Amino acid sequence: MGGLAQPLDMNNHIETLTSSPVSGLSGEMLIPGDKSISHRALILGGMAIGQTKISGLLMGADVLSTLEAVRALGVTITSDAGIITINGVGTGGFIPPKAPLDLGNAGTGVRLLMGAVAGQPISAVFTGDASLSKRPMKRITDPLAMMGAQIAYTPEGDQKGYLPVTITGAQPPLPLSYEMPVASAQIKSAILFAALNARGQTIVTEPHLSRDHSEAMLSHFGVKLTREMLEDGRHRITLEGEVDLHAKDIFVPRDPSSAAFAIVAALITDESHIRLPGISLNPQRTGLITTLQEMGGNIVIENQRIEGGEDVGDIIVKSSQLSGIEVPAERSASMIDEYPILSVAASRAKGKTYMPGVAELRVKETDRISVMAEGLKACGVEVSETNDSMTVIGAGAIKGGATIASQHDHRIAMSFLVLGMVAQNSITMLDVATISTSFPDFAAIMNKSGAHLEAGVKL
Numbered sequence: 005m006g007g008l009a010q011p012l013d014m015n016n017h018i019e020t021l022t023s024s025p026v027s028g029l030s031g032e033m034l035i036p037g038d039k040s041i042s043h044r045a046l047i048l049g050g051m052a053i054g055q056t057k058i059s060g061l062l063m064g065a066d067v068l069s070t071l072e073a074v075r076a077l078g079v080t081i082t083s084d085a086g087i088i089t090i091n092g093v094g095t096g097g098f099i100p101p102k103a104p105l106d107l108g109n110a111g112t113g114v115r116l117l118m119g120a121v122a123g124q125p126i127s128a129v130f131t132g133d134a135s136l137s138k139r140p141m142k143r144i145t146d147p148l149a150m151m152g153a154q155i156a157y158t159p160e161g162d163q164k165g166y167l168p169v170t171i172t173g174a175q176p177p178l179p180l181s182y183e184m185p186v187a188s189a190q191i192k193s194a195i196l197f198a199a200l201n202a203r204g205q206t207i208v209t210e211p212h213l214s215r216d217h218s219e220a221m222l223s224h225f226g227v228k229l230t231r232e233m234l235e236d237g238r239h240r241i242t243l244e245g246e247v248d249l250h251a252k253d254i255f256v257p258r259d260p261s262s263a264a265f266a267i268v269a270a271l272i273t274d275e276s277h278i279r280l281p282g283i284s285l286n287p288q289r290t291g292l293i294t295t296l297q298e299m300g301g302n303i304v305i306e307n308q309r310i311e312g313g314e315d316v317g318d319i320i321v322k323s324s325q326l327s328g329i330e331v332p333a334e335r336s337a338s339m340i341d342e343y344p345i346l347s348v349a350a351s352r353a354k355g356k357t358y359m360p361g362v363a364e365l366r367v368k369e370t371d372r373i374s375v376m377a378e379g380l381k382a383c384g385v386e387v388s389e390t391n392d393s394m395t396v397i398g399a400g401a402i403k404g405g406a407t408i409a410s411q412h413d414h415r416i417a418m419s420f421l422v423l424g425m426v427a428q429n430s431i432t433m434l435d436v437a438t439i440s441t442s443f444p445d446f447a448a449i450m451n452k453s454g455a456h457l458e459a460g461v462k463l
């Protein structure tokens with residue numbers, strides 16, 4: 005079936021997308037820039053001394069929220085012909101914002117900026133949308149308080165650690181030695197950003213290595229970090245403060261977490277063959293590719309190279325019959341955002357896919373275990389869950405025919421739209437504007453390759 009070729013402007017009041025069965029996805033898909041690297045480029049570019057030019061920045065809603073917040077902290081940011089120019093103010097140069105910093109849906113943006121503000125002599129109020137206001141923030145603010153920052157939640161938000169929160173930076177922050185309770189790049193990054201202004205050694209230890217884009221970018225800006233893998237698998241970073249960041253241009257590779265939707269779509273639809281050029285192959289982000297290959301997925305990486313200091317490659321995917329597997333729990337940090345789309349792939353695989361060690365999914369944009377389980381069941385797929393695992397029993401035929409609310413979670417919305425491509429009856433997703441969080445042209449890019457995603461307004 006042919007796709008809608010015209011671009012869909014996700015900001016233009018499109019409220020629903022209906023995905024119908026297709027085969028033969030083909031061609032080259034240009035996936036947008038990496039969200040994690042984009043947030044860090046704006047924040048650290050703003051804290052560097054001198055001018056940073058960024059190419060490939062993701063122009064998604066989350067990153068634009070961070071961009072506006074960094075501007076509100078006194079940093080001049082301009083854009084010309086796809087290049088973003090930041091005039092950094094140094095590690096202590098943020099000014100108090102005139103209004104609360106509204107980070108919208110951006111969990112990474114709010115958490116990393118909290119760390120940056122906690123190390124500077126200013127106060128800022130952090131707010132977000134309904135979904136972000138129900139996500140735990142104490143995992144970030146507790147260590148920042150230990151560094152001397154003052155943290156004030158509202159009386160209603162205090163118990164759970166929900167936004168809004170006011171952070172008054174420590175003058176100066178104290179170095180911290182911190183054992184993280186979970187492997188989280190956001191906690192790690194917030195502490196490291198605050199530590200830039202703390203005199204002495206800050207040591208952060210995490211149970212497994214989470215994505216290391218902050219460490220890579222700090223090194224890129226001239227900060228000396230020591231990184232060690234301990235014998236028991238824990239990972240430790242030592243940063244010696246106070247330290248300046250020296251501006252340097254940044255290249256943002258294409259986002260493997262967004263590529264994941266195209267990869268699974270091509271694997272599970274018949275007669276598909278796509279190419280995704282220039283995708284980040286950071287080893288802390290490639291867990292899904294490894295998993296899908298173990299399931300029998302025909303995924304080949306070509307032209308592996310370093311671009312702008314980042315590992316990238318072209319990913320070629322062909323339709324494949326997948327088989328269920330047990331996904332190693334210790335792999336979860338390297339594919340934590342990919343479990344919703346993996347559970348879609350698992351629905352089409354032969355046999356059972358068991359995904360243990362994924363409790364963190366319950367505190368993402370939604371409780372992704374229960375939202376995926378509920379939606380898959382509505383589409384006729386057999387799923388079970390425990391507090392920290394999900395099991396999907398693959399079915400040859402998927403009934404589909406459901407209307408599912410995205411619950412303001414971009415990855416939930418895109419996952420079910422991919423499922424709709426192989427269901428017997430089309431699947432309608434409500435509240436799809438959330439997709440612009442990370443992948444604004446998702447519908448247009450998928451349709452150009454042969455998908456059939458049709459836009460509508462709410463019934």
Ligand code: S3P
Binds near residue numbers: 190
């Ligand atoms: C991110 C870290 C991950 C991930 C999120 C982006 C980051 O969360 O889920 O989408 O850019 O640092 P953790 O803090 O759990 O690692």
